[in-house]
Amino acid sequence: MNINFLFRNTLLLWAIFLASTAGVSAQTNCLDNFSAIASACSENGTFDVNIDMSYDAAAVSDSFVLSGNGTVYGTYAYATLPVQINDLVGDGVTIYSFSAQDLANDTCTASAEIGVVFCPITACQYNTASVTASACNLFGEYSATLFFTVQNPGNSGKFELLLNGVSKGTFFYADLPITINNLIGDGITDYEFLVQDTDKPDCNETLTLEAVNCGNCLIQNMSVTPQPCAPDGTFSAVLNFTAVNPAGDTFQLLNGVTQTSTVHSYNDLPLTISGLQGDGTTVYGFQVQDIGSSSCFSYISLETVLCEETACTISSVSAEATPCTEQGFFNVIIDIEAQNNGASFVVVGNGNNYGTYNYADLPVSLGPFLADGVTDYEFDIFDNDNMTPPCTNYADVGIIDCISALPDLSAGGVHLELPTLITAGTIPIRIESRQYVRQAVLSIFNVNGAVLQSETLSHIAPDAPYVHQFTAAALASGLYIVQLEGDFSIIQTKFVVL
Numbered sequence: 381m382n383i384n385f386l387f388r389n390t391l392l393l394w395a396i397f398l399a400s401t402a403g404v405s406a407q408t409n410c411l412d413n414f415s416a417i418a419s420a421c422s423e424n425g426t427f428d429v430n431i432d433m434s435y436d437a438a439a440v441s442d443s444f445v446l447s448g449n450g451t452v453y454g455t456y457a458y459a460t461l462p463v464q465i466n467d468l469v470g471d472g473v474t475i476y477s478f479s480a481q482d483l484a485n486d487t488c489t490a491s492a493e494i495g496v497v498f499c500p501i502t503a504c505q506y507n508t509a510s511v512t513a514s515a516c517n518l519f520g521e522y523s524a525t526l527f528f529t530v531q532n533p534g535n536s537g538k539f540e541l542l543l544n545g546v547s548k549g550t551f552f553y554a555d556l557p558i559t560i561n562n563l564i565g566d567g568i569t570d571y572e573f574l575v576q577d578t579d580k581p582d583c584n585e586t587l588t589l590e591a592v593n594c595g596n597c598l599i600q601n602m603s604v605t606p607q608p609c610a611p612d613g614t615f616s617a618v619l620n621f622t623a624v625n626p627a628g629d630t631f632q633l634l635n636g637v638t639q640t641s642t643v644h645s646y647n648d649l650p651l652t653i654s655g656l657q658g659d660g661t662t663v664y665g666f667q668v669q670d671i672g673s674s675s676c677f678s679y680i681s682l683e684t685v686l687c688e689e690t691a692c693t694i695s696s697v698s699a700e701a702t703p704c705t706e707q708g709f710f711n712v713i714i715d716i717e718a719q720n721n722g723a724s725f726v727v728v729g730n731g732n733n734y735g736t737y738n739y740a741d742l743p744v745s746l747g748p749f750l751a752d753g754v755t756d757y758e759f760d761i762f763d764n765d766n767m768t769p770p771c772t773n774y775a776d777v778g779i780i781d782c783i784s785a786l787p788d789l790s791a792g793g794v795h796l797e798l799p800t801l802i803t804a805g806t807i808p809i810r811i812e813s814r815q816y817v818r819q820a821v822l823s824i825f826n827v828n829g830a831v832l833q834s835e836t837l838s839h840i841a842p843d844a845p846y847v848h849q850f851t852a853a854a855l856a857s858g859l860y861i862v863q864l865e866g867d868f869s870i871i872q873t874k875f876v877v878l
Contacts, residue, residue, distance in 0.1 A: 410439035414490035416478045421499030427470050431478060432462035433490055441484035448478035455483060470499025504583030505531045511573055511587045516565050519675070520596025520624075524589055526573055527557035534579020542574040550578055564600055566624040567593030597676035598624040599631075599668050604680050607652075609687030611720045615658045617682055619666060620650035627672025636665030636681075643671065658687025692763050692771035694718045694725075699759050699775035704751050704782030708872060709829045711747030712777055714759060722765025729759040729774075732828070736764065748829030750861055752874065753781030755827070807850040807875070809862060811840060820866030822848060827859050 414433040421427050431446060435458055446453045446463065456463045468476065475496055482488035509528035516522045526541070530553055533539075541548045543560065551558055563571060570591050577583040602621040609615045623631070623646050633651070634641045644651055656664060663684055669677035696717040701710050714727060718739065727734040727746065737744045749757060756779050763771035809822065823834040833850055855877045864871045 410436040410482065410485065410488040411444075411480060411490035412436075414480060414492050416476075416492040416494050418476075418494050418497055421470050421497075423501070423503035424505065425470055425499045425501035425503075426467045427497055427499055429465045429468060429476070429478065429494065430462050431465065431480070433480060435488075439485065440482045440488055443483040444480045444488075445483060446478065446480050449474060449476060468497070470497040472496060472498030501531055503531075504533055504577050504580045506575060506583070506585035507531065509575070509585050509587055511589050513563075513589060513592050514559075516592070516594035516596070518596075520565050520594040520598045521562050522565050522592055522594060523559050523561045524563055524571065524573070525557050525559050526575070526587070528575065528585065530577075533583070534577045536578050538578045540576050540578055542576070544572055545574075563589075563592070564598060564624075565592040565594030565596070566598055566600065566622075567591050567595075568624070596625060597627050597670050597673045599670065599676060599678035600624060602668065602678050602680040604653075604664075604666060604682045606656075606682065606685050609658050609685070609690075611690050611692065613658055613687045614654075615656050615685055615687055616652050616654045617656060617664070618650050618652055619668075619680075621668060621678065623670065626670050627676065628670060630671045632669045632671060634667040634669070636667065637662060656682075656685070658685045660684050660686030690720045692718070692720045692722070692766035694721070694761055694763065694771055694773035697759070697761050697773045697775040699757075699777045701757075701777050701780050702745075702747075704780070705748065708751050708782040708870070709748035710751050710780055710782060711745050712749065712757070712759065713743050713745055714761075714775070715743035716761060716773075718763065718771075721763050721771065724764045726762045726764060727759055728762070730755065730757060730827075734759070749780070750825065750827055750829060751780040751782030752861070752872075753779060755779065809848045809850060811837075811848065811864065820864050822850075823863045823865070824850060824855075825861040825863060827861070832860070 412434045415431070417430045417432075419428040419430065435444075437458075440458065442459070443455050443457050445455050446465070453465050465478075473496065475493065477491060477493040479489060479491035507529045509526075511524055511526045514523040514525070530539075533553060537554065538550050538552050540550045541558070541560075548560060560573075563569075568591055571589045573587045573589065575585045575587075600622050603619070605618045605620075607616040607618065619633070626646060629647075630643055630645050632641050632643050633653075635653070653666070656662075661684055664682040665679060666682070667677060667679045694716060698713075698715045700713045700715075702713065704710050714737075716725065716739065718725075721739060723740075724736050724738045726736050727744075734746050746759070749755075757777040758774060759777070760774045761772060807824075811822075820837050820840065821834060822837055824832045826832055832855065835848070835850075837848065857877050859874060859876055862873050862875065
């Protein structure tokens with residue numbers, strides 16, 4: 381065999397192999413120029429890393445997976461490059477490296493290492509914070525002990541503690557641990573402790589202590605709320621509280637001012653306490669005690685309440701007369717504006733009591749009244765619930781004359797006369813007519829328009845005086861009206877019974 385021939389053929393085969401290996405390498409080199417660049421450190425001891433690379437769009441899918449240091453940071457679209465990984469801890473120990481792999485082609489990979497990064501913490505920071513509860517005491521309360529460490533605190537070296545949103549004061553870090561007493565072990569209330577550096581409010585930490593159930597009877601969350609004053613200068617107050625693990629169904633309420641006690645069911649809550657004096661000086665105290673447990677009680681005080689008595693006032697009264705009737709009477713419409721008034725009022729006037737009415741029924745109508753052209757009608761209003769001193773006002777309708785507007789029947793031939801003063805016995809009424817009166821009605825009215833006596837007369841002859849007798853025994857002392865009504869219309873006159 382020719383040695384030169386064999387040597388030349390062997391060289392040719394290696395050339396072919398090497399040529400095919402370089403081609404695969406080009407095919408798999410679909411990710412290139414991979415870079416991982418760390419940012420500057422933050423004050424919290426962290427840093428960010430910016431990842432970028434070039435890729436062969438024909439050889440890759442649309443996304444890649446980014447991982448490193450045992451962590452998969454996520455899947456990203458090539459279109460979003462460069463991407464950023466945030467808040468890596470610069471602990472000075474971890475050797476950070478990052479790799480990318482195409483989502484569909486696992487032969488397309490790239491990696492880079494940035495090594496160890498050390499970022500000193502310069503921000504205020506709380507560490508190893510804890511809160512622990514003590515054992516319960518006999519009153520169903522317990523304490524909580526708070527401890528933590530701090531890095532880079534403010535210059536004052538102090539922090540504020542808020543318990544369920546309420547400040548418990550400021551403390552020095554050097555005084556840690558601190559104990560908060562008198563927490564309620566009701567099995568319901570969670571306590572949230574917020575620690576905040578006084579110089580750096582953004583430096584804070586929140587710890588939660590879940591509810592502790594001490595199993596004791598407790599009266600808590602007491603409140604007493606004054607209500608609006610009454611016109612008499614008193615007020616009511618609404619008492620409310622929460623009973624935890626009560627021994628029974630009832631409680632005793634003691635008024636510390638009056639030294640009176642009452643028993644109520646817990647189901648009655650909230651409870652209204654009435655008749656408290658709003659004198660501006662009395663401080664009311666109320667003690668609540670469970671009926672079945674002498675150690676289960678609580679106390680609350682109510683600061684002074686000043687009630688300026690608001691007296692009843694009738695600010696205005698209107699009295700409007702209605703149009704006259706054919707018989708010469710009218711009504712009066714009464715309307716009232718009042719403040720701090722009672723439920724009803726009395727109307728009197730001209731020596732008469734016109735009755736009691738409710739404010740809710742206003743306006744009210746009174747009457748009928750005789751419009752005699754003489755009487756000056758006035759109406760006095762008195763509030764029924766405020767007579768001492770009287771809550772009153774009045775309105776004056778004045779003189780109403782409806783009779784003069786009626787036809788002058790005397791001139792038409794019919795005349796009516798009688799004594800103006802009647803003392804006793806009968807009332808002689810004389811009727812004279814210059815014309816024949818077939819029928820007429822003779823009536824006696826009181827000043828309110830009520831018919832007291834009435835008779836029908838027939839066949840009154842002309843030029844022959846006719847005398848009719850009415851009995852006066854049933855009439856009380858006062859002013860009355862006699863009226864004769866017939867075809868000739870109406871005649872009226874007045875008389876007084878003594």
